[in-house]
Amino acid sequence: MSRRQSVRGGARGRRGLVAVVLLAAVAVGVVVVVPLIERLVREFTYPLKDAAIINRQARSEHLDPALIAAVIYAESKFDPRTSSAGALGLMQIEPATARYLAHLSGGTTFKVADLAHPAVNIAYGSYYLRYLLNLYGDNRTLALAAYNAGTTNVNRWVARARASGRPLTTAAIPFPQTRAYVAKVEAATKTYRRYYAKLLGPP
DSSP: OOHHHHHHHHHHHHHHHHHHHHHHHHHHHHHHHHHHHHHHHHHHHSOOOOHHHHHHHHHHHTOOHHHHHHHHHHHHTTOOOOOTTOOBTTTTBOHHHHHHHHHHHTOTTOOGGGGGSHHHHHHHHHHHHHHHHHHTTTOHHHHHHHHHHOHHHHHHHHHHHHHTTOOOOGGGOSOHHHHHHHHHHHHHHHHHHHHTTTTSOOO
């Protein structure tokens, strides 16, 4: 073998080695970067904050933590703004509802301003969810409909449905907004359970 052939062979070998190293670097980058991008997209699309508070209230009220997270997602997407109707905080609780819940739970020191605090807001929202589930025999469709449209509307719809000999299903809810709300929370509950199984405790 001539010296020129040896040099060419060595150059090809080095190029091959460089190619292998580059491919390995790309593979490592894919393994590291793709899951990171997926996580960032997931957290942007379905954010989760205050998981410890959610879990604590879920245990206290015997609720699925993913359901509480889904209600927060549907109500505020974890942005504790005040709605045009005056509902406050992460779980968008109206002051009149909060005062009623404070009366039921014996919260004698409650002030509406307290709803700005995530711990208080999630506690009251979770308490209300449990109250509604108890009121409607653990029928989650009715409880979620009442969370959105109020018990007066839901009681009227249930009475009409019973008079016609059928249950009130999500599809039969008269208000389009409430129909969409119930479906959104149900779908989001499954998503939060799947995405945040480690952060949100068992249902």
